Structure formats: structure tokens, C-alpha cells
Amino acid sequence: MASTTRNRKPLVSNASGTHSSGSDSDAGGVSQFDPQVNEQLATEIQRERWFRVRKIPSKITRSIGPVALCLLCLWSVLIYTNHYGPLGYWAAFISRSTDYRKRFTETGFAHKLRLDSPALNRYSLWRGVVVISVSTSFTYISIALLALRHELFHWKPEMLEKYLRDAKASFLGRLVPESWLNYLFNIYESGHAKRTRDRIQGRDHRATDDHHELAQVVRCVLRNLLVSTLVVFVMWMALLQTGFESHDIVNVPRSFVPPVQILSWHLIGDTFYFFPHYVAHTPRGSQGIHHKVLPSFVADRLGSFLRNAHKTHHRSKANLAIAAWYCSVTEQVLFNLFPTMLGPVLTQLIADKTDHTKTWGTHLITLYVWLLAGTATSVLAHTGFRTSWNDPGKHDEHHEYAFGTHAVNFGTAGFWDTVLGTKGVKSVEGAKKWQQQRQRQAALHIASQRTGIPLTREQELVVEQPMVDYEWVDKRVEE
Numbered sequence: 001m002a003s004t005t006r007n008r009k010p011l012v013s014n015a016s017g018t019h020s021s022g023s024d025s026d027a028g029g030v031s032q033f034d035p036q037v038n039e040q041l042a043t044e045i046q047r048e049r050w051f052r053v054r055k056i057p058s059k060i061t062r063s064i065g066p067v068a069l070c071l072l073c074l075w076s077v078l079i080y081t082n083h084y085g086p087l088g089y090w091a092a093f094i095s096r097s098t099d100y101r102k103r104f105t106e107t108g109f110a111h112k113l114r115l116d117s118p119a120l121n122r123y124s125l126w127r128g129v130v131v132i133s134v135s136t137s138f139t140y141i142s143i144a145l146l147a148l149r150h151e152l153f154h155w156k157p158e159m160l161e162k163y164l165r166d167a168k169a170s171f172l173g174r175l176v177p178e179s180w181l182n183y184l185f186n187i188y189e190s191g192h193a194k195r196t197r198d199r200i201q202g203r204d205h206r207a208t209d210d211h212h213e214l215a216q217v218v219r220c221v222l223r224n225l226l227v228s229t230l231v232v233f234v235m236w237m238a239l240l241q242t243g244f245e246s247h248d249i250v251n252v253p254r255s256f257v258p259p260v261q262i263l264s265w266h267l268i269g270d271t272f273y274f275f276p277h278y279v280a281h282t283p284r285g286s287q288g289i290h291h292k293v294l295p296s297f298v299a300d301r302l303g304s305f306l307r308n309a310h311k312t313h314h315r316s317k318a319n320l321a322i323a324a325w326y327c328s329v330t331e332q333v334l335f336n337l338f339p340t341m342l343g344p345v346l347t348q349l350i351a352d353k354t355d356h357t358k359t360w361g362t363h364l365i366t367l368y369v370w371l372l373a374g375t376a377t378s379v380l381a382h383t384g385f386r387t388s389w390n391d392p393g394k395h396d397e398h399h400e401y402a403f404g405t406h407a408v409n410f411g412t413a414g415f416w417d418t419v420l421g422t423k424g425v426k427s428v429e430g431a432k433k434w435q436q437q438r439q440r441q442a443a444l445h446i447a448s449q450r451t452g453i454p455l456t457r458e459q460e461l462v463v464e465q466p467m468v469d470y471e472w473v474d475k476r477v478e479e
């Protein structure tokens with residue numbers, strides 16, 4: 001996208017006549033500074049072929065979605081490149097990872113805890129639990145911190161300053177050179193005004209104002225990351241029961257297998273996430289689909305159990321990336337982990353029972369890619385701003401109407417939301433409008449560069465976000 005604020009200078013250079021990149025602007029003295037010239041030119045630029053071509057990449061990310069794109073990239077890197085000798089990243093990863101494991105088992109720490117025992121080898125705990133837990137936790141933490149920094153830098157610079165001051169004054173902060181802390185807290189230099197308009201909601205999460213709240217969110221998320229490690233262990237043990245290790249993991253799966261598997265895992269995940277989530281959002285006293293298939297007292301009990309489990313996550317109406325897994329342990333296991341891990345276990349089980357393990361069994365490479373992409377999507381959906389990598393406000397809409405009668409977007413893949421008519425339209429319309437406004441803005445900046453006429457403040461602020469400023473706490477949750 002074109003740079004924003006730097007184009008103010010030509011006002012002077014135009015007057016002195018040193019600068020004439022656009023010949024149209026030299027026509028008359030008044031029109032040189034007429035903002036309408038930029039408006040007209042921007043309309044023409046939007047029709048130009050190269051301008052449309054430049055928009056294709058962001059259109060692709062937005063329509064394919066971040067999960068599919070992460071998966072595609074990782075596949076091409078890990079699976080397809082494996083056929084080209086020097087690019088065998090998967091084999092290299094396995095041998096490097098095995099080296100690390102060897103070095104770890106030789107340490108005194110591993111020896112004391114008997115982690116070097118040959119009896120543990122057949123469980124492949126390193127490959128199946130350590131690598132998965134470390135890489136998913138790292139993905140969660142790094143995206144969440146980047147998004148938090150982004151949030152503070154662009155929307156709450158005064159809070160970033162405050163955190164920087166606090167960090168410098170803290171015990172740990174005094175051990176770190178001041179310039180390092182300055183660098184860590186100020187990676188971006190410009191683009192502030194441009195980024196401000198990526199925000200979907202008008203309100204702030206309390207954690208960005210109140211460090212007690214932030215500490216609570218962080219504690220809860222760390223606990224849930226530990227819980228996830230335990231659940232990964234259970235999933236791995238389940239996979240081992242099926243002879244998962246029987247095939248050679250360095251051999252990559254056939255190229256058509258991962259897409260088919262991931263599609264089915266996506267559907268299984270959507271099903272097992274959608275229904276409990278839908279039940280949790282059915283307001284007390286009203287009838288949902290579950291009342292049609294279950295005796296009413298069971299449906300009511302189930303409703304209040306799931307609603308209670310899901311309460312913590314919906315304490316906030318405003319989204320914040322780091323709070324993606326801010327939820328009860330029950331929710332973490334039942335909503336976030338179980339639906340994601342069920343697919344890989346099921347496909348392996350079916351392949352095993354039907355003697356197709358070699359081709360259709362769950363492969364470690366696909367499992368890694370799937371779990372990493374799942375974690376990344378979960379955090380991205382909670383960032384609360386529009387980017388090409390984010391679901392464009394779908395989950396913000398879900399938090400907005402959480403427990404009301406207009407509650408929408410309960411699924412992950414959108415399959416059941418489409419079938420049962422619970423898909424929100426506001427986020428889709430909002431994303432379309434935002435995209436159009438963004439393109440207009442880009443065209444205006446190019447027009448300004450060509451004519452040398454600076455943009456007016458209104459032209460710079462083409463992108464408007466709907467202002468919604470309710471209280472951030474959802475009162476319906478706190479009854």
C-alpha cells in the first residue's frame with residue numbers, strides 16, 4: 001500500500017517548480033491544490049489493470065482464509081520440496097530435532113528424571129508431545145504479543161509508554177540494557193494513522209488499561225497452555241494405540257492425502273465445536289435445536305453446564321489476541337482442544353481398522369501443520385482488527401452479540417453456520433466496505449503522488465470504522 005503521511009511535502013516543491021511528476025497538475029494555478037483533481041484521478045486509477053492486479057494477493061488471503069493459506073505454505077515447504085533433493089526440509093527437520101533430543105537425554109537433568117530411559121523411546125514423547133506443545137505455545141505467544149504491541153502502539157501509545165516505564169523500573173528490566181527495551185517496545189516507526197483504521201471495534205479490552213486484568217488474562221492463558229500439553233499427551237497416547245509409529249515418518253505422505261484429510265478434519269472440528277458452542281449461547285429459558293432432540297430437562301441441564309463453561313471467555317465484548325484462550329479449563333478441553341484433535345485420531349483409527357495406514361493414516365507432518373494452523377487461527381480471530389490474515393470481523397460479531405437473541409457465528413469453518421442460518425452478515429458487509437474503502441484510499445495516495453497535490457484530511461481518512469462503544473464487559477454473563 002502507498003505510504004501515507006509523507007506526501008504532504010510537495011506543497012512547497014510544487015510552488016518552486018522543482019517537482020512535476022504529473023503534467024495534469026500544471027494546468028492552472030488553482031487546480032494545483034484542488035483536492036477534486038485527486039478524487040477524479042483516483043477513480044481512473046481504480047479502473048487501471050495494474051491497480052487491480054496489485055490487489056489480487058490480499059483478495060486471495062481474504063477469500064481462502066488464513067488456515068488454508070498457512071497449510072498451503074507449509075505443505076509446499078515440507079511435502080512438495082521434499083522431492084527436490086537439497087530442499088528436503090522435512091527430513092532435515094526430523095534429523096535436527098532428533099539431534100536435540102539426543103543432546104537433551106544426555107544432560108544430568110534428563111538422567112535424574114529418568115527421561116533417558118530406553119523404555120520411553122517407544123512413546124516418542126519428544127516428537128509427539130514436546131515438539132507439538134513447544135511449537136503451538138510459541139505460535140500462540142508470539143502472535144499474541146505482536147498483536148498486543150500493535151494494539152498498544154497504534155491505539156494506546158500512552159499505555160505502551162507506561163508499560164515501557166514499568167518494564168525499565170522492574171527487577172528484570174534493570175538487568176536488560178535500556179536500548180534493548182526501547183527497541184523491543186518500538187519496532188514500528190510509522191503508519192500509525194493507517195493502522196488505526198484496521199480496528200474492527202470501537203471499544204478497548206480492559207486488559208489494555210488495567211494491568212491487574214492483563215495479569216489475570218496471562219495467568220489464565222498460561223494455565224490453559226499447560227492443560228493443552230496434557231491433552232496433547234492424551235491425543236498422542238491414543239494415536240500410539242493404533243500403530244501410528246508403524247510407518248516411516250521421514251517419508252512424506254502422497255500429495256493428495258493431506259488436503260483430503262485436512263478438509264475432513266475441518267468438518268469434524270466444525271461439527272464438534274459448533275454444537276456445544278451453539279448450546280452454550282442459547283439464552284436461558286429459550287429453546288434451541290438441542291431441545292428438539294433431547295428430553296427438555298437434559299437439554300436445560302446441558303445448556304446451563306455449557307453456558308457456565310463458556311462464561312469466562314465472553315466476559316469481554318472487545319477482542320484481544322492474547323485473550324483467545326482466556327477461558328475455563330472445561331472450555332479449553334471441550335471447545336478448543338477436543339474438536340481439533342478428534343479429526344487426526346479418527347482418520348488414523350479408520351485407516352488402521354481398514355488396513356490403509358500406509359496411505360491414509362495420519363502423518364506427523366500433517367498433524368503438525370494442522371495443530372499450528374489451528375492455534376494461529378484461534379489467536380488471529382481474536383486480534384480485533386482487519387488484516388488480510390484475519391477473519392474479517394466474524395468473531396468480533398460473535399463477541400458483540402454473544403448471549404443475545406442475535407447471537408451469530410458459532411462455528412470455525414462456517415459449514416454449520418451456513419446450514420443452520422446462524423451466519424452473521426454484518427461482518428461480511430463490513431469487511432467488503434472496508435476493503436472498498438482501503439482500495440479507494442490506496443488510489444487516492446497514488447493520485448496524490450502523480451499530481452503532487454497533497455491529500456486533505458478527509459481524503460486521508462477515507463476508511464471509517466463503525467463506532468461501537470458499549471461497556472466492554474458483557475453484563476449478561478455476570479448474572
Ligand SMILES: [Zn+2]
Nearest residue numbers: 277281310314
Ligand atoms: Zn462464544
Ligand SMILES: [Zn+2]
Nearest residue numbers: 313382395399
Ligand atoms: Zn472468542
